[in-house]
Amino acid sequence: MIETQMHDGIVEVRLARPPVNALSPELFAALSAALEKAAADGARGIVLSGRPGMFSAGLDVPTLLGLDEAGMRDTWRRFFGVTRWLAESHVPVAAAITGHSPAGGCVLTMFCDYRVMAAGDYKIGLNEVQVGLFPGPVIYRAYERLIGPRRAELYLSTGAMLDAQQALAAGLVDELVPLEQVVPAAIDWLRRSAALPPEARRQTREMTRAGLRDIVAGLGPEAFDLMTRSWFSPETQSTLRALVEKLRKPK
DSSP: OEEEEEETTEEEEEEOOTTTTOBOHHHHHHHHHHHHHHHHTTOSEEEEEOBTEESOOOBOHHHHTTOOHHHHHHHHHHHHHHHHHHHHOSSOEEEEEOEEEETHHHHHHHTSSEEEEEOSSOEEEOOGGGGTOOOOHHHHHHHHHHHOHHHHHHHHHHTOEEEHHHHHHHTSOSEEEOGGGHHHHHHHHHHHHHTSOHHHHHHHHHHHTHHHHHHHTTOSHHHHHHHHHHHTSHHHHHHHHHHHHHHHSOO
16 A cells, blocks of 8 residues: 655655555555654655555545444544644655645645645645535644635635646645656755755754644544544535445446
C-alpha cells in the first residue's frame, strides 16, 4: 500500500493502493508507519506522493460502509492520527499532488508544509457535503487556515471542487508544474528549505505552524465520536450507499 524511495536525504512516501489510492484503515496504518520510519531514520524532508493522475480518491467508502461503530471510530482515529503527525512533524513534508485529490486526499495535503500540484485537468477540494458527509471542525479550521474564512465557508458548504489553477489562486496549493515534475519540484523545495540556516529555520517553522498544531490539539474521543455519529446518520448512510450503487453500475 506504501512505497518509499530515497532521494539523497529526502524520503518519498508514495501512496500505492490500486486503483485510486482509496483511504482505508490499513492504508492509514501503513502510511503512519512509513512516515514515522522516515523521520526516525533522519530524513531531511519527506515527500508525500500518489500515482500519476490520482493522488488519492479519498475514503474507501465501500469498505467503510461495512464497518460497525467501533470500526468506524477506529478509522477516524487512524485518519486524524496521520493529520496530527503531519501537523506536529519536526521534519518538513511536501505534498506532491500527482493528480486528482478530492475529500480525504485533499485533507492529507492540507497538513503538509508545501503543496505542489500537477497542472492540467485535475481537481482538488473538499466535496464531503455533496456525498452526505460532515467534514468536522478540524478539517474546516485547517481549510480556513489556507484559503481564508470566506472562501472556506463558500467552498466547504457547497462541496466545491477546484481545478489546478483555481486551487493555486485560492492558496490551496502553492505551485503548479507538469505532472512529471511534481515529485522533483517537491524535492527541490525541501532541499532549498534544508539549505537555510537550521536554527532560524526551525524556530520560524515552529512559530508559523503553531496554529496548525493548535487545530489538531482538539483531536480526541469526543471528536471521533462526533464524526462516527455523523457517519451513521440515516442521511449520510443513504447518500453514501446510493453513491456506491451508482459507481457499481456498468457505464
